[in-house]
Amino acid sequence: MQKRATLRNLAAAAVLAALGMAAHAQTVMKISISVAQNSHQGVAIDTFAREVERRTNGRYKIQTFYAGALGGERESIESVQLGTQELAFSSTGPVPNFVPEARMFDIPFLFRDKAHARAVLDGQIGQDMLAQFDSKGFKALAWAENGFRHMTNSKRAVNTPDDLKGLKLRTMENPVHVAAYKGFGIITTPMAFPEVFTALQQGTVDGQENPLPVIMSAKFDQVQKHLSLTGHVYSPCIFLMNKATFDKLSAADKQHFLDAAKEGARANRARVDEDDAKGVTELRAKGMQVVENVDKAKFVNQLAPVYAEFDKQFGKSNLDRIRAVR
Ligand code: EAX
Numbered sequence: 369m370q371k372r373a374t375l376r377n378l379a380a381a382a383v384l385a386a387l388g389m390a391a392h393a394q395t396v397m398k399i400s401i402s403v404a405q406n407s408h409q410g411v412a413i414d415t416f417a418r419e420v421e422r423r424t425n426g427r428y429k430i431q432t433f434y435a436g437a438l439g440g441e442r443e444s445i446e447s448v449q450l451g452t453q454e455l456a457f458s459s460t461g462p463v464p465n466f467v468p469e470a471r472m473f474d475i476p477f478l479f480r481d482k483a484h485a486r487a488v489l490d491g492q493i494g495q496d497m498l499a500q501f502d503s504k505g506f507k508a509l510a511w512a513e514n515g516f517r518h519m520t521n522s523k524r525a526v527n528t529p530d531d532l533k534g535l536k537l538r539t540m541e542n543p544v545h546v547a548a549y550k551g552f553g554i555i556t557t558p559m560a561f562p563e564v565f566t567a568l569q570q571g572t573v574d575g576q577e578n579p580l581p582v583i584m585s586a587k588f589d590q591v592q593k594h595l596s597l598t599g600h601v602y603s604p605c606i607f608l609m610n611k612a613t614f615d616k617l618s619a620a621d622k623q624h625f626l627d628a629a630k631e632g633a634r635a636n637r638a639r640v641d642e643d644d645a646k647g648v649t650e651l652r653a654k655g656m657q658v659v660e661n662v663d664k665a666k667f668v669n670q671l672a673p674v675y676a677e678f679d680k681q682f683g684k685s686n687l688d689r690i691r692a693v694r
Contacts, residue, residue: 408640449505514603517577519600525657537555584650
């Protein structure tokens with residue numbers, strides 16, 4: 369009799385333990401960026417991670433990795449496509465290697481300002497572009513922002529395109545950027561972001577180009593003398609998730625991940641605005657010489673031959689549709 373009661377209690381305890389485990393079963397996923405945590409990109413993934421955990425009541429935990437800890441942007445995107453890493457937050461720099469259609473957004477001087485870029489990305493054109501990622505093994509959760517890119521170098525002030533001629537600049541691994549920068553006479557060196565600081569420090573390249581939030585968080589003022597606010601390219605960022613991993617989520621959890629990415633993008637864009645507002649003052653105080661008013665018309669005119677090529681590649685009507693968005 370006693371033995372049977374003990375066995376019953378043991379069975380009950382085992383069931384409770386199993387239920388307890390089930391109630392607290394947690395799936396851990398990884399997300400990475402190539403810049404420091406204290407940055408517009410760090411804010412994006414930290415907000416995303418917090419929101420996913422909150423909205424799924426802890427059923428999903430997002431482990432965040434910064435400063436290229438899991439590799440550069442191209443490497444991380446590749447890992448997400450393969451499924452060895454569930455998520456990445458990246459600029460669109462390396463994206464054309466995976467989703468060629470997306471390179472349209474990398475065309476110099478295509479976007480008037482951040483409001484225009486955000487309206488395009490959050491509107492029909494941008495949402496249609498997100499759908500292009502599905503067939504390439506990605507679920508693109510949301511657009512976010514890197515910002516308008518500016519030129520830095522250690523050699524000379526850049527006021528006109530002629531000042532760019534012969535400069536060895538690191539570029540992202542992006543075919544549109546490389547073609548455009550060659551149009552300025554730049555000697556282009558495509559390179560993953562985690563290698564850039566050392567390359568600048570050692571003089572392997574003379575300069576690079578990035579938004580103020582990246583220049584600030586990467587402390588490029590320590591290895592670059594000159595900054596010119598060329599704003600030559602608007603650089604989106606994007607939340608990418610392995611498609612098969614996303615498809616396995618319940619309908620409710622799919623929505624939680626999508627909403628968390630939108631929250632992350634909201635926090636990210638707010639931090640870009642903050643950094644843009646104080647960046648020039650901060651970088652000047654750290655010793656950079658800043659050219660604030662370059663003659664943008666001269667830079668645009670210099671790219672006329674390249675634009676003719678882009679009109680052919682992407683269809684002038686598609687580019688005009690983007691320009692027409694208010
Ligand atoms: O954070 O590789 C680059 O220059 C990109 O802007 C990257 O997002 C740096």
